Amino acid sequence: MLDIQLLRTDLDRITQQLAARNFQFPVxxxxxxxxxxxxxxxxxxxxxxxxxxxxxxxxxxxSKGEDVSGILAEVANLGDELKxxxxxLEQIQSALQGILxxxxxxxxxxxxxxxxxxxxxxxxxxxxxxxxxxxxxxxVSIGEGIGMLDFEAAVKLSGSRFTLMKNGLxxxxxxxxxxxxxxxxxxxxxxxxxxxxxxxxNSLQGTGQLPKFEEDLFVVHAGGNKNPEESEHQDGFxxxxxxxxxxxxxxxxxxxxxxxxxxxxxxxTPCFRSEAGSYGRDTRGLIRxxxxxxxxxxxxxxxxxxxxxxxxxxxxxxKILQKLKLPYRVIxxxxxxxGFSAAKTYDIEVWLPSQNTYREISSCSNxxxxxxxxxxxxxxxxxxxxxxxxxxxxxxxxxxxTLVAILENFQNAxxxxxxxxxxxxxxxxxxxxxxxxxx
RNA sequence: GGAGGUGUGGCCGAGUGGUUUAAGGCAGCAGUCUUGAAAACUGCCGUAGGGGUGACUCUACCGUGAGUUCGAAUCUCACCGCCUCCGCCA
Numbered sequence: 001m002l003d004i005q006l007l008r009t010d011l012d013r014i015t016q017q018l019a020a021r022n023f024q025f026p027v028x029x030x031x032x033x034x035x036x037x038x039x040x041x042x043x044x045x046x047x048x049x050x051x052x053x054x055x056x057x058x059x060x061x062x063s064k065g066e067d068v069s070g071i072l073a074e075v076a077n078l079g080d081e082l083k084x085x086x087x088x089l090e091q092i093q094s095a096l097q098g099i100l101x102x103x104x105x106x107x108x109x110x111x112x113x114x115x116x117x118x119x120x121x122x123x124x125x126x127x128x129x130x131x132x133x134x135x136x137x138x139x140v141s142i143g144e145g146i147g148m149l150d151f152e153a154a155v156k157l158s159g160s161r162f163t164l165m166k167n168g169l170x171x172x173x174x175x176x177x178x179x180x181x182x183x184x185x186x187x188x189x190x191x192x193x194x195x196x197x198x199x200x201x202n203s204l205q206g207t208g209q210l211p212k213f214e215e216d217l218f219v220v221h222a223g224g225n226k227n228p229e230e231s232e233h234q235d236g237f238x239x240x241x242x243x244x245x246x247x248x249x250x251x252x253x254x255x256x257x258x259x260x261x262x263x264x265x266x267x268x269t270p271c272f273r274s275e276a277g278s279y280g281r282d283t284r285g286l287i288r289x290x291x292x293x294x295x296x297x298x299x300x301x302x303x304x305x306x307x308x309x310x311x312x313x314x315x316x317x318x319k320i321l322q323k324l325k326l327p328y329r330v331i332x333x334x335x336x337x338x339g340f341s342a343a344k345t346y347d348i349e350v351w352l353p354s355q356n357t358y359r360e361i362s363s364c365s366n367x368x369x370x371x372x373x374x375x376x377x378x379x380x381x382x383x384x385x386x387x388x389x390x391x392x393x394x395x396x397x398x399x400x401x402t403l404v405a406i407l408e409n410f411q412n413a414x415x416x417x418x419x420x421x422x423x424x425x426x427x428x429x430x431x432x433x434x435x436x437x438x439x
Numbered sequence: 440g441g442a443g444g445u446g447u448g449g450c451c452g453a454g455u456g457g458u459u460u461a462a463g464g465c466a467g468c469a470g471u472c473u474u475g476a477a478a479a480c481u482g483c484c485g486u487a488g489g490g491g492u493g494a495c496u497c498u499a500c501c502g503u504g505a506g507u508u509c510g511a512a513u514c515u516c517a518c519c520g521c522c523u524c525c526g527c528c529a
Contacts, residue, residue: 037489038489038490041488041489041490041498042489042490042497044489044498045488045489045490045497045498045499046497046498048497048498048499049497049498051509051510052498052510054509054510055457055508055509055510056457056458056510057509058457058509058510059456059457059458059509059510060457060458062457063457063458068509071509072509074509075509076509078509079508079509255449257449380449380467383468384467384468384484386449386485386486
């Protein structure tokens with residue numbers, strides 16, 4: 001959420017910056033609501049002041065034993081007028097709030113301008129792309145070839161965009177998550193957290209998924225409840241689309257002591273996305289699933305430190321790929337390609353031989369105070385005043401897509417897959433996945 | 440699911456209808472004293488928003504939301520959280 005003061009004082013510049021993100025700010029509606037708000041708020045508060053003063057007089061008069069019927073008559077219909085005015089004010093405030101909640105973050109000055117992903121800037125590459133002297137397969141053929149990846153079973157159990165892993169591949173998936181967690185905790189100084197996978201509306205509003213992106217989420221309510229709207233949790237629960245939501249919301253409505261900063265959290269969780277609107281995209285394989293695992297990194301920092309923290313964050317994510325010896329590149333997303341809450345985003349893309357291209361495996365963003373303002377997440381500054389924090393999040397990494405990259409980059413001519421050195425301790429020393437009993 | 444208790448500022452805690460502007464304490468900040476520190480003393484000390492060029496001024500907020508009332512931290516109702524016990528459960 002943007003600072004409404006900023007919109008009141010510098011609307012032209014803000015509108016322009018938002019246009020660079022392909023967002024059209026409703027200038028006229030905003031101005032009109034503001035005008036009305038000012039009028040009605042003043043009116044309401046005048047009525048309240050009058051009521052307060054009169055009530056006090058009544059109290060004083062009564063304590064002196066005087067007759068108060070005159071004063072009472074005077075304010076006979078004040079209550080109704082005040083009530084109506086308060087309702088009007090409430091409506092306008094929530095209309096303004098509604099606008100604010102759907103406005104994306106402002107891009108940082110260093111973000112390249114552009115309308116689409118074609119304007120993203122590559123900033124570095126790492127690793128050598130391996131040349132294969134045999135005909136390569138994609139991860140689906142490899143996984144099915146060794147009998148460890150079963151999409152048919154997953155369709156039976158759930159439907160499309162789900163998968164079933166078996167045997168060594170299931171274990172490799174677990175090994176990857178463990179390896180990532182261990183690296184971030186032991187080498188990068190993160191605090192490991194275990195979070196709820198079902199969260200409430202407020203949490204999703206705090207990080208920016210709601211109210212605008214409801215269709216991307218899965219909603220759940222208790223079984224047997226025929227009228228979820230009338231249940232205790234009126235809005236039901238939402239399955240988390242990323243651990244960013246529960247982790248970042250740890251500081252919602254909190255005032256964190258400055259000494260505690262920076263807070264660096266890591267969690268391994270499943271993520272659930274409806275993938276509405278992506279019909280037909282990445283329908284084959286593990287790339288785009290309704291359920292996938294991810295190791296997520298979150299930094300909660302002092303505003304002066306957030307861009308240093310962003311570099312640290314992306315470095316932490318890159319380290320995982322380097323240890324796995326997977327080639328990748330880092331790009332800066334342009335203004336038109338950034339997510340709703342981000343002021344600046346780096347994506348890491350890993351090399352996928354079967355697609356002969358780099359594919360997103362991590363996204364690291366500085367949200368500055370955008371989420372903190374929605375969450376009222378603050379710290380106490382040098383002067384003892386509460387001030388909004390800055391929040392950052394990044395994947396470190398998407399486990400499923402990392403698995404895809406390993407299958408494809410480490411495939412052998414005989415259909416087996418070599419296991420990266422750093423994962424072998426997590427695999428009881430196993431150094432390759434191959435078909436049971438086969439060579 | 441059943442029974443009982445409970446929710447007040449950064450923290451503890453008083454407050455059962457009217458000068459409450461929420462007592463008092465702790466923590467914090469400034470000062471006096473001191474070589475320095477501690478102690479003692481004095482003062483300051485919540486958040487958000489509105490109006491005004493400004494000194495200033497007004498409003499809201501006592502878990503959340505409705506209600507009663509001229510007036511609600513206080514009374515009523517619903518919901519949420521926490522605590523204790525019982526039942527169930529991994």
